[in-house]
Amino acid sequence: MSLKIGIIGMGVISKFYVFALQNKLNDPLLTAVCDLNVERLENFNDSEVLCFSNYHDLLTREDIDAVIVNVPNDKHFEICRDALKARKHVCCEKPLTLTLKEAEELVAISREMNVTLFTAFHRRYNIHFVQAVEMLTSKEEIAAVHASYLELIEEHAGEDKWYLQPERCGGGCVADNGPNVFDTLSFFLGKMRVQAANIIRDEHHVDIKASIQLITNSDIKVHVELDWGYLHGEKKDVLIMLKNGQKIYVDMLEEFPEFKSSLYHEYEQILLDFKRQIELGNCHGEAGLDAVRLVQETYETENLKI
Incomplete structure (x- = not known):
């Protein structure tokens, strides 16, 4: 049977989940959507997809196996916690939580309830990144x-203005x-620790630039x-320098x-991997927790010199 999924939060990122679920995949199956703003649910009024304005109502449905948590960052912990306790598998947008303590609590609940806790780190599925990692034979050559x-x-951010509210976003960039960046790197490099960080903030105390x-x-x-x-469009890249002098640019x-x-292709792979991790039964938020740890270390080591 198909994995039946509900999306909680229909902000700017939700369209990538919806596109994959309704145009690319037969399994998982989009079963429900939820948002406080009912106008965001209008596109589903004439479909078989259930609509909710209260996520607690969605969580009571026995015909929903899993949820995608796509709400402002400061609400991740509360909604993920409630979903896990309702025995729903959870795919949460990054960051998993705003604090390390909250992330540790979610991991503990996921293990206790024996349900999957998964963080949507989409860049690890980028086709160019995947191809580059396949070129590496060992970390020892890096x-x-x-x-x-x-x-x-x-x-x-689009309509999601909370990105620029540090108390809701968690700080800023x-x-x-x-x-996202930490996970992409950890995916092929393994465990990392922060040594130093320089952070620039705007007048609203939002960190808008960082060198780590x-x-x-x-x-x-x-x-x-x-x-x-950044005023020159968008730049998302990785440069891997090898010990033999060669470089792999992504x-x-x-x-x-x-x-x-x-x-679009990255979020399709998120959904497929989420389903795969549910089937394996051993994913309890470890990657999301480690990324939150690195964020905390970045803020703690700000302005340290190495």
């Missing part, structure tokens, strides 16, 4: 890595984009550059000229 995640946040130095457990040096005020937006068009 000398250093540089990753950039540059954008103009107003273009990406470090809290929101940091987890990390190191892996095998002593590979990693540099991450984040920017929410432009995640290559062949995706339209704004956010790379997300």
